[in-house]
Amino acid sequence: ETGVTQTPRHLVMGMTNKKSLKCEQHLGHNAMYWYKQSAKKPLELMFVYNFKEQTENNSVPSRFSPECPNSSHLFLHLHTLQPEDSALYLCASSQGQGSIQSPLHFGNGTRLTVT
Amino acid sequence: GESVGLHLPTLSVQEGDNSIINCAYSNSASDYFIWYKQESGKGPQFIIDIRSNMDKRQGQRVTVLLNKTVKHLSLQIAATQPGDSAVYFCAEKSQAGTALIFGKGTTLSVSS
Numbered sequence: 451e452t453g454v455t456q457t458p459r460h461l462v463m464g465m466t467n468k469k470s471l472k473c474e475q476h477l478g479h480n481a482m483y484w485y486k487q488s489a490k491k492p493l494e495l496m497f498v499y500n501f502k503e504q505t506e507n508n509s510v511p512s513r514f515s516p517e518c519p520n521s522s523h524l525f526l527h528l529h530t531l532q533p534e535d536s537a538l539y540l541c542a543s544s545q546g547q548g549s550i551q552s553p554l555h556f557g558n559g560t561r562l563t564v565t
Numbered sequence: 566g567e568s569v570g571l572h573l574p575t576l577s578v579q580e581g582d583n584s585i586i587n588c589a590y591s592n593s594a595s596d597y598f599i600w601y602k603q604e605s606g607k608g609p610q611f612i613i614d615i616r617s618n619m620d621k622r623q624g625q626r627v628t629v630l631l632n633k634t635v636k637h638l639s640l641q642i643a644a645t646q647p648g649d650s651a652v653y654f655c656a657e658k659s660q661a662g663t664a665l666i667f668g669k670g671t672t673l674s675v676s677s
Binding site: 483557 | 596608610611614658666670
């Protein structure tokens with residue numbers, strides 16, 4: 451148990467579908483992150499939220515829309531994705547940015563396949 | 566730009582041997598470094614971290630070494646076990662950076 455729970459674990463969607471990925475952390479952290487992990491590439495930072503405020507959008511296409519209603523929950527809304535968006539999407543949390551440097555704690559990811 | 570890389574994409578060792586996984590980073594402003602382990606079907610799992618005011622830190626069976634002069638980071642695993650088989654990532658962050666930047670990973674295979 452990592453303290454960061456992601457659902458669903460697997461998702462297959464068509465290019466015209468709308469779906470959402472959910473992340474919940476039980477660690478009392480104040481920063482949450484979305485990363486994309488593709489085969490043979492380093493983890494790519496997508497979005498950062500610190501105390502519910504988005505502090506980073508790493509040039510992510512608008513077909514990915516994050517939502518952070520509170521410090522414990524993070525969503526990634528997906529709309530009209532492309533096959534190249536197929537990847538493992540990882541959520542992570544950490545102590546709030548601005549505090550002492552601390553590690554990110556990751557969930558087990560959602561394996562997304564776009565058909 | 567900022568980047569974190571690893572010297573070898575794969576490493577194969579025998580059970581009981583010591584393993585050394587290397588990582589080079591390019592941002593001299595980075596002051597916090599982490600090693601993660603990722604097993605198949607799971608997310609990255611924190612192993613050990615080190616701040617730039619240190620050059621060595623030890624955990625249970627693992628040691629991280631930091632050489633700021635040549636911007637090199639290594640992870641040493643003592644008495645490697647089959648359960649250590651996984652992909653290992655180094656990551657770095659600077660005070661000004663928003664989040665961790667990851668390298669590509671080294672796949673460690675342990676044979677018994």
